[in-house]
Amino acid sequence: MTLLGDSARIVDLVAGRTLDLTGEVAKAAEEVAALPEGVLFVRTAMDAPGLIRYLAAFESCRAVALIDPALNEESLARLVARFRPGAVLAAPGCEPPPGYLRKDGHWVRGETDGVRPHPDLAVLLATSGSTGKPHFARLSRNALLSNAHAIGEVLRIGADDVAPTVLPLHYSYGLSVLNSHLVRGATVVLQPDGIHAPGFWDAVTEHRCTSLAAVPYHYEMLWRQEFDPAHFPALHTLTQAGGRLRPELVTEFDTRMRAAGGGLFVMYGQTEAAPRMATMPADRLAEKPGSVGPALPGGEFAIRHNDGSETTHPKITGEVIYHGPNVMMGYAEDAHDLAKGDELDGVLATGDLGYLDEEGFLFVTGRLKRIGQVFGNRISLDDLEQAVLATGLGVRMVAAVPAGDKIVLFTEGVAADVCKEISRALAERLHLHSSGFDVRALDAVPLQTSGKIDYPALSELV
Known part of the structure; x- marks a missing residue:
């Protein structure tokens, strides 16, 4: 063959x-x-x-x-x-x-x-x-x-x-x-x-x-x-x-x-x-x-x-x-x-x-395995990323990383002041306090050579 x-x-x-x-x-x-x-x-x-x-x-x-x-x-x-x-x-x-x-x-x-x-x-x-x-x-x-x-x-x-x-x-x-x-x-x-x-x-x-x-x-x-x-x-x-x-x-x-x-x-x-x-x-x-x-x-x-x-x-x-x-x-x-x-x-x-x-x-x-917790509530990180992209707030890319009893979301393509709006939108959607969603703005979300999001690199930033 x-x-x-x-x-x-x-x-x-x-x-x-x-x-x-x-x-x-x-x-x-x-x-x-x-x-x-x-x-x-x-x-x-x-x-x-x-x-x-x-x-x-x-x-x-x-x-x-x-x-x-x-x-x-x-x-x-x-x-x-x-x-x-x-x-x-x-x-x-x-x-x-x-x-x-x-x-x-x-x-x-x-x-x-x-x-x-x-x-x-x-x-x-x-x-x-x-x-x-x-x-x-x-x-x-x-x-x-x-x-x-x-x-x-x-x-x-x-x-x-x-x-x-x-x-x-x-x-x-x-x-x-x-x-x-x-x-x-x-x-x-x-x-x-x-x-x-x-x-x-x-x-x-x-x-x-x-x-x-x-x-x-x-x-x-x-x-x-x-x-x-x-x-x-x-x-x-x-x-x-x-x-x-x-x-x-x-x-x-x-x-x-x-x-x-x-x-x-x-x-x-x-x-x-x-x-x-x-x-x-x-x-x-x-x-x-x-x-x-x-x-x-x-x-x-x-x-x-x-x-x-x-x-x-x-x-x-x-x-x-x-x-x-x-x-x-x-x-x-x-x-x-x-x-x-x-x-x-x-x-x-x-x-x-x-x-x-x-x-x-x-x-x-x-x-x-892509699961995080917010105040004890298990949340799919993939679903959370899709929810951010669907907010209409201009996010080009987002990566969610678990961080104890909250989730950190790294965003690309938005100003820093928009991060608070994203936190509020997620809190309203999931009926949880906004402090459980730590949204941070990056100039660029790090990628692996394959073009996939480099989640291990982001975990080191948490």
Whole structure:
């Protein structure tokens, strides 16, 4: 099984060339095979070398961990100590940790013997860590390939499709865009500067990009910039994942895409599912506002009751359970976990709350662990954020963090004096004293490289 469809291409804008994937990957695979045993750490910047190393590892059945190149040296050294990788590819310029030698720009483990990863293991991805300690999700070749093919099917990705890179490859959504296009023989335009850069939209026009994948933060930005898809005639598909997009913007971008002859696909996933589990068909988005759609082909949703039983009956709220071939093998905390086989048997307890309708379309209503307390009253932090956005007070972004017996809400896009109005509005809505809602104004809510809100960073400000 391969990730490379017959006509799959990568356009490298930095080098100004289209990559010969077959030749480039084969050459890199020889280098990968010569490295010491163990998982390989690949620091994946938005560049051709990192992408080729990932594909070479995948195609040659070497387990690979995709590492954020912005990870600081101390954190990287701790990961190396825990997992003892065979090598850290594209290593930083500092001295390598004990037991490693610098060679050709990499850190290579001096000892040839290491923990041999399970033969099914293909990729390790760090979870977002937005609500707790980050883990590595252990993803098998079958999980990644089945998910890539399923996404290609529901989005009808074909050899003529072209997608620019918007999200980093060490983020599961960004990797998914790459995988689902390459496996269908489509083209990926490697744009290193991201959606903020002026040259990004020049590349979308020049290479006639047909789709664009983005997270809620990007859509907020595009809305403020009055993005009009009609200016890009080849662009027929927008996809959205990485958190809940506020309903007004779902409606807005759905309307804009319909007017331009295209569609908006709202998606739902987690890193632990390689990563996508559901896609809302664009032609039914207006019919079922708030839904993330049915499960991808090959998958199935159920709702878990408090007693542990599962149901697919409609309108029953509980924890969302996903069954599918794309579920991870389990988590990895250290090198010894890499040798473990499949511990989940295709069943993922998502930690999300939701319900199904009569057609099996999923509605996600919040997180089990995203709960705070105000004077002893348990409150969903996700619901609270949506309530702030719905106040009409001009909040562009909000992040709620528990703080003992109150909740701190960090806002972006409002003046400091508006914070008191938000506190009063929440108090009136929830029939609680306004002192339970500590609303603070920030110039910008901190984000992770994936574009998601950096809740751990905000917790340190409480």
